[in-house]
Amino acid sequence: MSVLRQLLLLSCALFCTGLYGILTRRNAIGMLLSVELILNAAILNFVVLGRVYGSPQAQAFALFIIALAACEAAVGLAIILGLYRTAKTVETDRIHLLKG
């Protein structure tokens, strides 16, 4: 089993963990953390495949995604904070403001 395959399997595992986290976590912060995991899986993919194909652009994309993830985390946390202020909870099942 080559290193590449191992690394891709690691990335896949990270993605699946994140996906599992999103689908099972009821806590909005937990879901946000799971999204971070998925993003990291994507970054790992970029870096590994960039290394394989010798493309510097992939690393640039990785840096972009890290910056984007930071922004996303900031905006997401701000939304969760706002949500907590109005709904007094971060449990996504309990939030039904829009339900008719």
Added chain:
Amino acid sequence: MSHSAALAATIPTVTSSLAWIPLLPLAAFAVLMLCGRRLGRLSAWLSVAALAGSLLLTCRLAGPVFQGQRLALAWSWLPDTAAQWSMGLAVDGLSWVMLAVVTSIGTLIQLYSIGYMHGDPRFSRFFAYLSLFCASMLGLVMADHFVLLFACWELVGVCSYLLISFWFEKPEAAAAGRKAFITTRIGDTGLLLGILLLAATAGDLHFNQLGAIRMQWLLKDHGGLLTAVSLLIFLGAMGKSAQIPLHVWLPDAMEGPTPVSALIHAATMVAAGVYLVARTFPLFTAESLAVVLAVGLATHLLAGTVALTMTDIKRVLAYSTLSQLGLMFTALGLGAMPLAMFHLVTHAWFKALLFLGAGSVIHATHQQDLAHVGGLWRHMPLTGATFLIAALALSGIFPLSGFWSKDAILLEARHRAPWVYGCVLAGAVVTAGYIFRLYLRCFHGAASSSAAHAHESPLVMALPLAVLAAGAAVVGFVGSPVTHFRLFQLLGVPDAHEGIDLVVVGVSTLMAGAGVWLAWQVGVRHRRLLPAGLRPLGSRLYGWASHKYFVDEGYEAVLIQPFLRLTRWLSQFDHNVIDAAVDGAGRTGWSISRLKAWVDQRVVDRLVNGVAQSAQAWGRALRLMQTGWLHQYLLWVAVGVVVLSVWMRWWPEALVSRGAF
């Protein structure tokens, strides 16, 4: 005509005062229509004053017109069209003569009407109509263009209708108005067709271009077209001037007030036909003049004989008018346009006087049947004397006006066509006969019961009688050697007349005398002059004449009854066929619409509702997905991603072939 005079005649002198001649009576008409009721008796004076103003303006035009100038005033009608469609007024010798006749006689008759119509409930309305008539008649005379002439022609027709049926409470008056309007309409249609034909072929409808048109057409050998146009125009003249066979309306028109009969149906409007032919004389060819001559002569003789048998005072005068108009057309037919105009002028004076005298008699006795009047001279000497002057003038006794005009025509006839001369001489006997029968029966003979309380008319009626009598006596001198034939110079014939032929004068005076003698013997003393063998024939002729040659009955049988039958049949047809068809169409439409309503409700509405219901059902079904449960949504996303990944892994070509990638 000298060269300078000819030049002056071709270049018109612009005169803005022309417009006021018809506008003054028109303004009077407008004022009287709007507030005539409040003006009361003043309305009549307003009307008289307006027409007198026109008379004054006409007199002021005399100087330049006598010098041979043509006065004109044109304005642009229908801007952006060719200059030939400009419209305007123009006064040359011919128009001026008519203007003078209309304004002078019109003023006198309006003055007379103040007395005659006194106490009538529609007093001011009467004067409004008279003013409108005068305005349109003046417009007709001054028009320099066929279109304006035709408009005024129709306007005088309307006024004639309004004034004949002025006392419309009388059914006869209303019927007479209708008859006059419809009968003249036949002629007017001819005139309109003539104008349209001329417009379509020549393109220019100005009267001063007619001579040029004639020259052009004769050069191009279009004489037939000329004849057609002139005969159509003559048809209009026949209607307006009541020539056979369109004469039936004029005797019935006597149902109107007597001043109307005098002004419109004797002196001016009925003479418009003669004026029209004189005005369009360049268009008349030898063939059309022969028709004019035949119609004129037939009317002259037949109407004269009918006048001998009538017992209604005004009807005698009406048939006399027909007969004299026939004489004018005879003169036109002979090609002697100035003579026709001369007779028109003199006839206007003495015939207006005769009518006003008759009106005076009717006003005094309230009778207009010859059987109920008589011996009026003692009670109404002024009326009698003026009537006598007019009767002498009509008979053509020297030196009254009728003598000059009639003898001029006789002389012309003698030179041109001896048989016409004979006919006109016979007409002269008849003319003197009927008018003296009328005069003698009215003013002489046994006094009737109605004469006992007859009285002379008031001053306002007597004055016009006196003035008209003076005019009827002397107006003939304008066409006599005494004034060097001023009238003919005015009409553009400087030296056509050869003076007086003593033979013609003698014969015509003899004929007039014979007529007077016959009137005395047969009409008043009821002598039987015919030999016994000829009496059945004579009485049969009398019967024909007294039934007006059965023309009315003929029209009734040939035109009116078949027309009524046709209308009845058409009414039946309308009711049974057309109405049935229309009803059937309606019923079919109703059935079709019911079917459509059923389809609409059962099919279209159901379709529409079905669409709405299916949308609702879909909405209900899809709503189940919208749980608001975030994890469920994410699960759908994850499942979708997995499905797409699997699909792309194993069947990538399916997506490519569908154009998704």
